[in-house]
Amino acid sequence: QAFFKPINNAAPSSTPNPHNKISVIGVGNVGMAIAQTILTQDLTDELVLIDTNADKLRGEMLDLQHAAAFLPRTKIHASVDSSATAGSNLCIVTAGARQIAGESRLNLLQRNLSIFRSIIPPLVRHSPDTTLLIVSNPVDILTYVAWKLSGFPSNRVIGSGTNLDSSRFRFLIADHLDVNAQDVQAYIVGEHGDSSVALWSSISVGGVPVLSFLEKQQIVYEKETLENIHKSVVESAYEVIRLKGYTSWAIGYSVANLARSILRDQRKIHPVSVLAKGFYGIDGEVFLSLPAQLGRGGILGVTNVHLNQEETQRLVDSAKTILQVQTELGI
Numbered sequence: 088q089a090f091f092k093p094i095n096n097a098a099p100s101s102t103p104n105p106h107n108k109i110s111v112i113g114v115g116n117v118g119m120a121i122a123q124t125i126l127t128q129d130l131t132d133e134l135v136l137i138d139t140n141a142d143k144l145r146g147e148m149l150d151l152q153h154a155a156a157f158l159p160r161t162k163i164h165a166s167v168d169s170s171a172t173a174g175s176n177l178c179i180v181t182a183g184a185r186q187i188a189g190e191s192r193l194n195l196l197q198r199n200l201s202i203f204r205s206i207i208p209p210l211v212r213h214s215p216d217t218t219l220l221i222v223s224n225p226v227d228i229l230t231y232v233a234w235k236l237s238g239f240p241s242n243r244v245i246g247s248g249t250n251l252d253s254s255r256f257r258f259l260i261a262d263h264l265d266v267n268a269q270d271v272q273a274y275i276v277g278e279h280g281d282s283s284v285a286l287w288s289s290i291s292v293g294g295v296p297v298l299s300f301l302e303k304q305q306i307v308y309e310k311e312t313l314e315n316i317h318k319s320v321v322e323s324a325y326e327v328i329r330l331k332g333y334t335s336w337a338i339g340y341s342v343a344n345l346a347r348s349i350l351r352d353q354r355k356i357h358p359v360s361v362l363a364k365g366f367y368g369i370d371g372e373v374f375l376s377l378p379a380q381l382g383r384g385g386i387l388g389v390t391n392v393h394l395n396q397e398e399t400q401r402l403v404d405s406a407k408t409i410l411q412v413q414t415e416l417g418i
């Protein structure tokens with residue numbers, strides 16, 4: 088006997104809801120923070136976790152499933168086999184090797200490259216229409232690697248890039264001005280991490296451009312304070328890692344925010360890593376963050392934001408450094 092007594096004349100729904108499926112590859116600190124934010128924000132109907140560490144994977148899956156009574160209904164499964172990802176709308180890649188003491192960045196990158204060689208082709212085979220969202224570091228180079236390995240058009244391969252750096256920037260500006268970070272518009276573009284570029288002229292609070300406001304009011308231009316804020320952004324990841332061993336919550340929210348814009352076709356603008364060839368005089372195939380509009384088709388367009396000469400130069404220099412590493416890697 089069925090648990091529920093069916094209601095005979097209940098009309099079956101003629102238009103089933105579109106089914107969303109997200110796969111998260113790598114269930115380390117970052118992958119799990121992303122997974123749990125996606126669940127609490129009700130962004131998907133199905134969530135698949137993939138990792139090579141079978142015990143950790145099953146443990147993480149069970150731990151999330153046990154929260155079902157408190158969460159929106161989402162089917163959660165986990166597998167070491169990437170066929171479980173079949174039909175994903177979005178694949179978020181956080182898998183990566185951990186840096187061994189004394190290991191060079193290039194060696195670490197080489198190891199991540201071989202991890203990507205084992206991850207990306209099967210993902211693409213099982214979900215040929217998916218969008219790839221790359222989080223593993225160095226994110227700009229690995230997004231390029233994923234693009235090359237996938238054979239996808241560049242609009243469907245996105246790196247989380249400076250979305251996180253920009254949110255750290257917005258928090259610090261908000262804290263300095265004692266306003267809500269959601270009212271602060273400010274972009275950091277370029278390479279994720281040390282050589283990122285802060286777009287000072289982009290800062291506005293509640294629609295008021297901050298720099299020109301200060302200049303018009305003849306308030307002392309707080310260049311030093313602003314530069315220190317950017318320095319803190321660059322240092323903040325190192326600080327968190329030094330204090331707690333890794334970063335997780337902010338990248339979790341930041342990537343869930345990107346997932347929402349993509350899957351819910353929000354057409355919001357985020358600074359994310361995109362194929363930057365053709366922008367600001369960059370002529371090589373490199374991925375760098377620029378403010379881009381995200382929707383169901385992935386990258387819908389890139390904002391033609393004004394960069395001054397110094398900002399352009401820094402972007403071009405980052406592109407050159409990245410190209411050189413890509414050449415050294417032979418990719």
Ligand code: 6V0
Nearest residue numbers: 113114115116117138139140182183222223224226333338
């Ligand atoms: P972690 O906790 O070591 O997790 C990595 C996970 O990847 C582990 O569970 C591994 O078992 C798994 N893994 C390794 N190889 C494979 C494979 N072939 N297939 C599937 N899974 C695999 O690292 P953590 O979660 O802290 O960080 C993950 C990555 O995110 C690192 O590269 C970080 O540098 C990067 N981050 C990127 C950020 C950004 O803004 N883009 C921010 C924070 C961290």
